[in-house]
Amino acid sequence: MPKLRKRLLLDEWVILAPERADRPRHLDLSLSSAKADTCPFCPENEAITPPTIASWRSEEFAEEPWAVRAIPNKFPALRVEEPVQPHSDRLYESIGGVGAHEVIIESPHHDTSWESLSATHLALILGAWRQRMTDLRGDRRLRCAMLFKNHGARAGATLAHVHSQLIALPLVPSGLQAELDGAREYFKDTGRCAICDMLKRERQSGERLVIENDAAVAVAPYASRTPFEIWILPRDHHGDFMAADPSLVAGIAELIEKLLPLWSEAIGPVAYNLVLHCLPFDLLDEPYYHWHLELLPRTGQVAGFEWSSNIYINPTPSEVAARHLRNLASRR
């Protein structure tokens, strides 16, 4: 029975999920052992996963039973069935592990990755994210959903088949809350959205700009945590990812289709995390936040210093990374 426990002295939480101890742990170290014939995410193996929540078809994969498929995580960190049951004294605090933990299987094909997928298919995946999030938003106990991809063992993936995950939470995690606080304060001081200002500044100076199209801009952020960290920022201001219309989703998918091969040419096949940042469900009308995607290559390890300080040490200035990616783009 999962629970959330609050860390001493901090407004930060830990999910205690004893069921996850049963996960196939040997896959943690290397993904090469995950073969297609035993892969739970491959078509014809649907019976070994929990039942489908939703699936999406496409012309590109017309011969397959589905093109994208959402299922509950077999080893969920949180479950919709849990009672909230808050417990608190001044020292320790916990709540029930209410929430949702879903897997979005992003292709019927085992040996693929976002880099090999078409923009049309990437748009289908982003659309699936939107639909799953919109569905979960109906549960009033849930405050927000985190959508993320772990690509490669070093980025925390335990199965090789291309997939992303959604964790819906009964609270706003401190990582997101800190961003919201900063964005609200900036808006209060200036009357503007900080990410709109960042977009404007980066498009003007161009020094950290990678590529752009009518829908979005790919930028190496000023304070990149890792070499070649990239943010994908929709050009129009909106805090609510769920309100993104099909043309915006398609435009962002096209930008990702162009970006990933450049990225991979620059730093080689690398493990990475991709995270969607957007407003919590109960703050969707707030004007101060701007949804976006953050793409973090995992070229180093999170070590003792980073764990305790939240300070990351990055040897590659974002200007250098962006210039390199722009050069590669201009040669295509």
Place this chain on the structure above:
Amino acid sequence: MPKLRKRLLLDEWVILAPERADRPRHLDLSLSSAKADTCPFCPENEAITPPTIASWRSEEFAEEPWAVRAIPNKFPALRVEEPVQPHSDRLYESIGGVGAHEVIIESPHHDTSWESLSATHLALILGAWRQRMTDLRGDRRLRCAMLFKNHGARAGATLAHVHSQLIALPLVPSGLQAELDGAREYFKDTGRCAICDMLKRERQSGERLVIENDAAVAVAPYASRTPFEIWILPRDHHGDFMAADPSLVAGIAELIEKLLPLWSEAIGPVAYNLVLHCLPFDLLDEPYYHWHLELLPRTGQVAGFEWSSNIYINPTPSEVAARHLRNLASRR
């Protein structure tokens, strides 16, 4: 020239250290290639490291030139020579990378780890930490020092030879600041130190207690981020690690000497981070904080969810981990 850049929307910083790009990166993936004859931390190879800052001798290693040795990191994240040079507009902010980055080589012997070291030697290492921190405290531009150990490649170590690191910073990192804020608030509300209260509670209930002696207590914290996370808490209240007297240091070293073999018996040879948590230099007289050590085994990877939310998913309740370690201790 290292710089600190502030992350957009956040009170969190990134150290931009281009010189660190020259580090021997092939060692990142596995430490097995680091052989004693080419190891920069072995005696007789002192010429290939920056010059010694301080060294300590001991009877145990009477035949060696030194038992513990502190040197500047060859690829420093921060340097004392840097000017502070703050630059700020409302959107982006940076300061010069002023600070110190030292390596404490913890034994002249290449093939050893804290688990094989005697309590006497561990006390010498903790004493070296204390002295290095006390020395750096003299520089008024530095606000605090983070002392940490990365053991094993998965925990971020790049060299196999047993060592720890000290990074002194011109600011208080958000990870520590959040703890200080929580501790100050608890003290304001209750008139007591939260860690003193935690100590009392854990010694009374015993359910998360691992081992203890007259100097300190080893506890699996209520909201453990990873399976078998352990905190080592000095029994007497003190926020200033530098004020620890030799008998306290010796008592803590004895506790660590007993704890590590139990820990290793329970979870096998595992990569880990050990971090010292203590007050910043300019707050040493504050009554609300209690210095301690946090020991984090690196059994999983930090993935997209953890990066973006600061929420960790842990399958092993701290009560289960503590009971297992107590059982192992009782059989010795």
